[in-house]
Amino acid sequence: MSVDRTIVAIDGGNSKTDVVLLRGDGELLSRARSGPFVPHLIGAEAAVDSLDQAVAAVLAAAGLTRADHIAAYLANADLPAEEDAIRDAMIAKDWAGDVAVENDTLALLRAGTLAADAVAVVCGAGINCVGVASDGARVRYPALGRITGDWGGGLGLAKEVLWSAARHEDGRGPATALTAAVAAHFGRPTAVGVSEALHLHEIPYDRVYELVPVLFELAAAGDEVAAAIVRRQAAEIVLLAVVTLRRLGRIDSAADVVLGGGILTAAEPVLLDDVLAGLARDAPHARPVIVDAAPVVGAAMLGIERVRAGDDPAAIEAALERARAQIGAPRG
Secondary structure: OHHHOEEEEEEEOOOOEEEEEEEOOOOEEEEEEEOOOOHHHHOHHHHHHOOHHHHHHHHHHOOOOOEEEEEEEEOOOOOHHHHHHHHHHHHHHOOEEEEEEEEHHHHHHHHHOOOOOEEEEEEOOOEEEEEEOOOOOEEEOOOOOHHHOOOOHHHHHHHHHHHHHHHHHHOOOOOOOHHHHHHHHHOOOOHHHHHHHHHOOOOOHHHHHHHHHHHHHHHHOOOHHHHHHHHHHHHHHHHHHHHHHHHHOOOOOOEEEEEEOHHHHOOOHHHHHHHHHHHHHHOOOEEEEEOOOOHHHHHHHHHHHHHOOOOOHHHHHHHHHHHHHHHOOOOO
16 A cells, blocks of 8 residues: 555755655654765765665664665755766665655755745755746756856855955955954964965865854844845845746746745844845745755655555645654754
8 A cells, every 4th residue: 555655755965864764654664864965076876875874774773675765855966967867876776666866955845835836945055946836837957056157055155254254354355344253263363364274174174164153143243244245145045036936937926935954944034034025025926934844854745745646635635744743843
């Protein structure tokens, strides 16, 4: 029976990967966590190899060696060719009889809404967006960084902080409290010294994300340079949502706009207030939804929808709600 079919749901991110095993009725059986999912850095096969321990753990906890379906919704699977390579690597593992691989924005969307017309904007380590419509239309973006028109996310914001601090320090830019804050945060005499230490690997590069809370704090305190960076991020989030709604033909009708990723779910008023105001101005029919569920919830729900396709809609909805309740909020 479809209710008994087992699903390995995977949410792969830039900092961690969550893996859960559940049944088609939404019952959570086990869960595990592994490290970052970075096929763009190490290749599809090596990235899938990094999931071995977590997938084996969730299966073993339920006394299984194989599941019926894998629902993998992954950061850094931005192009169809990348999704295909990851899917092939997972099929080779023989973890399940059926494998679905897509970008993690779709899991975010499903974690936030069951609406047929919806857009999801994720602003975490990077920034991306997806839109779906009841007529089957879908809008996606390559999301390869500045080379495909993207701006912002945690890494982008941290680079803007360092850029602004360095330019103040050497006289090319306006004064900003970011300069002293960057130096103090890393215990260096100058902001440029921080950038040099990052370049020389004296400071691990992934620590640049620590500058995002510094940015928000100074923006809220009234530093104009910091505030301008945050305003630009808010405008970019709104722009992604509005353009996607237009491309779907839903700008003048009701549609959910799901907001997720670490930058947005932190709910910093200095950013979120501008995002909500921008959506109200440019997409007045949109219904903003801030995701409070773990992203892997969306992967699990998409997996349930796949293995329960053709079942009674009310039973499917009950399974989706059960999965949402049991998997719960994001883990620390």
